Amino acid sequence: MSNLTSETYPWLKYYPQGVPYEINPDAYPSLIEMLEEGFTKFADQPAYSNMGKEITFAEVDKLSRDFAAYLQGLGLQKGDRIAIQMPNLLQYPVAMFGALRAGLTVVNTNPLYTPREMLHQFKDSGARAIVILANFGSHLEKVLPETGIEHVIVTQIGDLLGFPKKLVVNAVVKYVKKMVPAYNLPTAVAFNDALAKGASGTYTRPQVSGQDMAFIQYTGGTTGVSKGAMLTHRNLIANVEANNEWSKPVLKDQPGHIMVAALPLYHVYALTVNALSALKFGGLNLLITNPRDMNAFINDLKKYQVTMFTGVNTLYNGLLNHPRFGEIDFSKLKVTSAGGMALQKVVAERWRQATGCLPAEGYGLSETSPVLSSNPLLGENRVGTIGVPWPSTQMRILREDGTWADIGESGEICAQGPQVMPGYYNRSKETAAVMHEDESGRWFKTGDIGIQDADGFFKIVDRKKDMILVSGFNVYPNEIEDVMAQCPGVLEVACVGVPDEKTTEAVKVFVVKKDPELSLETIKSYCRENLTAYKCPKHIEFRDELPKTNVGKILRRALRDEEVAKMK
Incomplete structure (x- = not known):
């Protein structure tokens, strides 16, 4: 980034005092040096706790x-x-x-x-x-x-x-x-x-070196084929450095912070924000093996006075609605980070009332290591937005015609920064499809439709892709359809996402039978054998036919519109 001014980048005026506009993605030659520094600097500090054991x-x-x-x-x-x-x-x-x-x-x-x-x-x-x-x-x-x-x-x-x-x-x-x-x-x-x-x-x-590949993080695709986002050592270092600077006004470089790691470390959100970032300030990660076991989860939380909590809307909502939630001591809680899915305003406000800490919603993807933007941890926190771009990060809105949108105009969110992947592993065509290049450089097209307000805060309003978001996990209709089409007795199938109070969205499939005897239980059983639980359809509806274009393409949007109309 260059020519950093509030006129060019209006969000900069909302950066808390002390947070730099830029970070150094080359602060370490590789993650190995960052690991060694953290291990040495905080050698005697507890790093992880799980099932009552600390190391x-x-x-x-x-x-x-x-x-x-x-x-x-x-x-x-x-x-x-x-x-x-x-x-x-x-x-x-x-x-x-x-x-x-x-x-x-x-x-x-x-x-x-x-x-x-x-x-x-x-x-x-x-x-x-x-x-x-x-x-x-x-x-x-x-x-x-x-x-x-x-x-x-x-x-x-x-x-x-x-x-x-x-x-x-x-x-x-x-x-x-x-x-x-x-x-x-x-x-x-x-x-x-x-x-x-x-x-x-x-x-x-x-x-x-920083250009060497550290992780391959798999993400879905509109083609139904899961793609591996190549994340370099430099990509991860950049996001960790930005997260460290973003948190400093609250954490104040003090060791001994206790982080709740209820999100899986194999997910890029917890990988960066919990596991890697803890190396910068000596934080203890409280590893939760099964957060769905709320009683055990709460028992673990009661053992510590946690200072940092990363999670998704469903996790916070689940805790808030548990009868034992009031047993947890949140008096030391300083940071609540929310990502992976939309943070509902009612959940954010209930969490603030219960803990004294308003969740700061952020935004990112596997392809961006992951964080692109977040609400400030001090100062302006606009619930319902995904905040402002992080240090060394730019975000813009792209019209369908390939030109940049004006303030308040919707379009595809695009991002530029040192945390953006170089591409998908062995998939040059798919890589080219998600990159936009012009005189201002190379931009990653996120597939999310959003708007930027005059202050530089961004908000997601829709998704360009057919991707379904279930409790923070991406589900791609083509994959579900490809699997279900192999189920004996299925003639045609269409998959869409429908609103769900607990998981943001749920998977719904519309099935045309080839075998009149095909049952719901047969379909459910087949899906359980071939799909991860969160990808399995929650709703199944039999149809005599599916809406199609004049060339025979199934119209998922028509089915989604029907579902939306039912809820009005």
Whole structure:
């Protein structure tokens, strides 16, 4: 950015005092240096807490270094891809940081994926190794022969909880709760065995630059094919540096902050705002393995006086409506960050009344590492907007004709900044489709329709894509339709998003039968086998025919309009 003035960039006047207009995305040569700095600076501070067990930054340093040595001992080279598939456990940061320190590229994988979804991601990324929770080993067994994965490391939920709790938790999970289906992965290595072997091995620090790829974050696409957003070390450093500066007026560079990490670390929001950003100020991440278990979640929250809370609207709403919410002490809460989905005004106000901290809604995407904008943590917080662009970030509104819109005029939100990905992995055509270039540079087209007001605050008003937003997760109709079209007895199918009080939107499908005997339960069962839970249709409606264009293309918008009309 250059020529920084309030006239050119009106949002700058809303930056809290001390927040710079620009950050240095080259503050570190790579994430490895940033990790090492944090591990050293905050060595004795607790870094992560999970299931009653805390580990310090020094312990994460040692464990991740051991894991890096083990990975290098396998012959994995700089740039090789490693998938990590598990919920929020102490093993996650150890595996992730270890992979980065070995110079590998992390492929974050949703642990709830079906074998079909796993297979696509592993083949598309070219992953050579995987760290996976034993609970999902049976899924991996089904697809492993079709992938290029050579090394499998399996962990159990309690592996880093210490003796004897580790043995108790693992036994209960496997034998009492029966959460680990039988699997056969004969060449798999236990996570703790990998750490032990790495501890006696040699770690060689790789030469990694800011332009090297750190993560492949998978996101959906209008074609129904999940694409991997390439995020470089520089992309992530830029977003962490911006987040650090944005938070300083409130956090004041004081260590000891306690962050709630209820969102999964495999999601780019928690990855950057929780796991990576904590390295800048020595924050403790309270890892919540299953936030849907509200009683256990609240029990964890009661153990700490949290200062920072990152979440989505449904998470805040769920807590507010729980009968035990009043048991939590929020007297030290300084920052509540909301993203991933629209923050409802009623939820924001109830949260402020209950905790004294008004959530600051932000905006970002996997392709942007992720944050582009946020409401200021001090000063002007306009609920219902996505705030103002972060340091070193520009946002503009693009008309359909490719020209820039005026203030107050709607169009596609476009962004420019050091956190924007270079492109999708091995997908040059799809990359070109989301980039707009003119004399002002290269802009990423977000697919969201928004407006900018005279003060520079942005607001989302619609989505250009058919993407459905379910509790902060993107669901793409083409993928749902492609899967359901393979269900025996289905002739035609159309998928749309419909408003939902709990999840912002819900998946609804319209089905034309080929087999008159096709039942709702058959469809639901087929979807459960082939789609992650949040992608499964909540509503299914049988139709004799679907609305189409004169060339036979199904009109999803007509179906959406029908649903909207029903609600009026």
